[in-house]
Amino acid sequence: MNLYDIKEPCDIKSCSFEELNELAGDIREFLIQSISKTGGHLSSNLGIVELTLALHYVFDSPKDKFIFDVGHQSYVHKMLTGRLKDFSNLRQYKGIAGFQKRGESVHDPWEAGHSSTSLSAALGMAVARDLDGSHFHILPIIGDGALSGGMAMEALNQIGSEQRNMIIIFNDNNMSISKNVGAMDEAFTRLRTSRSYTHLKDDLKHSLSTTRLGSNVLDTMKRVKNAVKDNIVDTSIFGEFNIDYLGPVDGHNIKNLVKVLKIAKQHEGPIVLHVITQKGKGYSFAEHDEEGAWHGVSQFDPKTGQSLAKNPPQHKSWSEVISATVLDLAHDNQDIVAITPAMKSGSKLQKFFETYPQRSFDCGIAEEHAMTFAAGLAAAGKRPFISVYSSFLQRAYDQIHHDVARMKLPVVIGIDRCGLVGEDGETHHGVFDIAMLRPIPNMILAQPKDSEEAQNLIYSAFQQNQYPYAIRYPRGSVPYKKLSAYSYIEAGTWSYQDTGEPQLVVISYGSDVDKIVQKAEANQLSLRVVNARFFKPFDTEMLEELCAMQLPIIVYESDVQIGGLSSAIVEYANDHGLKNTFVRIGLRDHFVEHGSIPKLRKVEQVDLGTLFQVIKDMLKEHSCE
Missing domain, CATH: 3.40.50.920 (Rossmann fold)
Structure with a gap:
């Protein structure tokens, strides 16, 4: 099938598996070439090609609802729903968005730019469907990074209680933006590699090879659930939430994906389909990326992988200026620690993590926890620096208000990507943090005009020990020269x-x-x-x-x-x-x-x-x- 002939998802339903595999190759080549010109989210979309094809092959969008967690991995979905012709304007003004967009297509029932929202949204839609007496499938597609978020855990808790029909696609690529961290990631790793699951996967493969989707498949599913509970309890995340589990399944084998999706389609109640994918698949530079460099990219040369966006000479990104100053101050102040909620690469904190591994903490996609964790450190006499993108800082508002400012804890908050950020749009513009933080008592909130003032503001933030101190800085670069000595700037002075x-x-x-x-x-x-x-x-x-x-x-x-x-x-x-x-x-x-x-x-x-x-x-x- 010619990729450009696809106008609706039904156009691929008559394809053979061989044709679908050829189509997957064409899609990957298109993604690499197109995104190299416009920029966008590359790795996550390369990793989900076969899965998206299989989903549209088995289910019927827009009647069935696909909810992509975060939404930046919905490019293939957009291509299969008639929007391929618009990709030359991806993320450009009045062009198609880089995330699902309800006003853009009937095939986009939900839109988000922050992680871990899909399960809550899916449950809401499932309850509404059942109240209306309707019959259709709801499929949230959520990654292992997003699944570790607290909001996703809260949703799983109610999903297990409500027992509404939904198929949770657990897209497991062992990556969020950077490498995943924490006990949840360790549990997922054990789940992927457990001998019990290896045997069960073989059983499942045997069951799928039969022509009847009957008792042997259901027995296999029961054995999966029982094995989780009986043999590897410490990884029984879904079973303990009373949610059935199926997998793990190779996320790049379309034939097996289609068969397993058809089984899940017949299941009563909530079920998790665990799909193992490779982020960046089909593009070597992205496949071997462990620091998130290929998660979201600017224009690049597809042959060499070299970015076409270069900082001018003697310029550093604002994030680099801030992180370099914190690192420098940490040399003489043993109490300074650095915290990031899964944005070590974006916030340019890698050097701090390498230099002071015992004083560096990646909390995963958990802004709320990260902020109160910082408050606890400050209450115990440490001087935490926490870097959070402005758009994601909204998720930690209660913690800043209740846990940090109310107790006058001297947490230094780096508000990265403040102001208009450009192509990521509505969900990512960091234009609300001033209005958000100004009403909170005890807060100090500042923004530097240049790199010299940025260095001095960071220095001043750590020099005082009475109030939380937030410093906002935008995306982009600035002329930079490291100061030989810092100057104290009195809070509140212009x-x-x-x-x-x-x-x-x-x-x-x-x-x-x-x-x-x-x-x-x-x-x-x-x-x-x-x-x-x-x-x-x-x-x-x-x-x-x-x-x-x-x-x-x-x-x-x-x-x-x-x-x-x-x-x-x-x-x-x-x-x-x-x-x-x-x-x-x-x-x-x-x-x-x-x-x-x-x-x-x-x-x-x-x-x-x-x-x-x-x-x-x-x-x-x-x-x-």
Whole structure:
């Protein structure tokens, strides 16, 4: 079958297994070539090709519901549901999303960008189906990394109790973004390699070779469940939740996958089908990746595997700047420990883990646990640094609020990937953390404008020992030079730079500050550009001085306005009788879709072009008064 002829999943149902295997090869080649041009999630999709083909071969989407946990591994599903022609615009503005998207296709019943949600969603749909008296299959597809998340465990608990019909596809590739860690991973490893399961797998293979799906298959399933309970109790994760188990099955053998899926289709109640896959299969660079470099990729040369995105000379990613500073400080401070919830590679903490293995902790995909774990360390006198992507920090809100800030524990929180992140879209934009953390008492929240300030803020965070201290930093790179000595920055202080005798004030933060200065100087505009590096506490003394200048004031932010920097300023001005009018530029009250960061900033009118048009209009108006 020609890959480009597939418009609906039913188009593959007449294929022979030989044709399906040929199709799998074509899909892999397409994925490598296409993603090399657009960027995207490569390894997870290469690993799920045969499984996705088998699922669509046996089940009937959109009547049957496929829920891909996280959703970044749904590219093959999109290709089989009529969206292959759109892959040239994958993750681009107004193009197809890199995750399942309900508004994009009837074949996408759920959408997510965070892990461990699929089982809860599937149970909700199963209960709704049964209340309506409907009959269709619900298939959450969840990986071993996501299955270790607390939310997935909570869902399994109720799934075992409710006993609703659903088929949980356990896509086990022994990887999340980086190598999995923890007792759950060790249990899965024992499950994969147990002699009991090896024998049971042979029994299952024999049963599948028969023409009748009868008592021998059901007996095999019972033996699987009994063996879990009787022989390897410490790995009986699913059996102890009262959920039947079938597997493990080779996730790249389409013929066997189809047979086992047909058995699961006849099962009453919840059942787990354990499928062993290889992340990155079919592309050698991705197959041998143990650090997550091929999980999500920018444009690359498919022949050499070399990324086409290079940092300029003397630049480091913001994540590298932060982690390098923490590592440097840890040399003299034995109490500093580093924590990551399964993002060691993305947060650039590998060097810290290598240098101080006894002081490094990967908690797995468990932001809530990781944050309270950090709180416990701080309560016992250690100085934890925890790095969490802004989008995932939302999952630890209660822990920051209740366990960290309420007890004034000096946890240093690195909020990575803050602001608009681009092609991953709505679920990943880190634009809410300022509004999220500002209302919490005892918090210090800051963002550096450059690498020098970043190093000094990290130093300052560890120098104080009274409050939780969060430092946000964006995706991308910044000019970097390691400081020979650090300087302490007092919490709540701002700085400013004039580009002439000020005629207008711009208050902003992050790397935009220097860009505004440079653009103002290039255009010979006389501004006072304020580096509002602290959101909480903030520099009320400087704000009052700025208001006393009786100049127009623009507050320019690239995050949500509601609860953000401009909200803080307007609230203070109102409560303290400051009569100034502030022009606010920021993200409005909606979720921002996917696209390149420059494109999104322009569309959302938070780009420098928009800012400077407002500046020129205000200067013109002010000069006429």
